[in-house]
Every structure is written in C-alpha cells, then in structure tokens.
Amino acid sequence: MKLLLSLATKWGDVLDLKNLKVHHLSGAMTNEFYRISWPTEKENVSRVLVRLYGEGLDRFFSRDEEIRTFECLSNKGQGPKLLGQFANGRIEEFIHARVCPISD
Numbered sequence: 001m002k003l004l005l006s007l008a009t010k011w012g013d014v015l016d017l018k019n020l021k022v023h024h025l026s027g028a029m030t031n032e033f034y035r036i037s038w039p040t041e042k043e044n045v046s047r048v049l050v051r052l053y054g055e056g057l058d059r060f061f062s063r064d065e066e067i068r069t070f071e072c073l074s075n076k077g078q079g080p081k082l083l084g085q086f087a088n089g090r091i092e093e094f095i096h097a098r099v100c101p102i103s104d
Contacts, residue, residue, distance in 0.1 A: 007048075
C-alpha cells in the first residue's frame, strides 16, 4: 500500500483511500493479480495491476532475470510498464485486454 501511495503522489494523483477499488482478477496459474483503481484530478480513473508472486516458484527461475526481461520488453513498447517492485511482487501498468483461453 505504501508503494502505491508513493507512486500516486509521484504522478500527481490525489489518492483518497476510501475511493480505492480493488478487484481480484481470475485466471492466473501461479500469481495473484489485482486491478487497483482510484479517481484522479487529471483523468477519470487511474488503474494499475498488482502482481503477487506465487510461493516457491523462484526455485524454478530467477525473479531478477524475469524483471530484467520484463523491463527490456517494456522499454521496447512490447508490454506494460513496470511501475514499482516490492519483496513478493510488482506494480505494472494496467492494460485492458482479453485473457487468452487455453483453446487459443
């Protein structure tokens, strides 16, 4: 929550905690995802995606490597922006899109 408040302040958004909306997004296999939205002075609503890492998965791959790859793709415009990191997750730009089902 502190990181989210810090980012909102940095962006110049007015973040009133009583207007903060948290929506759990389903469909993830290993992580937990939440869309966080709040009203702002500049736009109607600001949104971010909060990703909480699944437990024990860092045994299979390096989180540092994952972040470097994520940042590289983001910097080339091939994915959402990395807005912040914390011990067990990160905050990303929210991109409204459809989740691809297994049949795709």
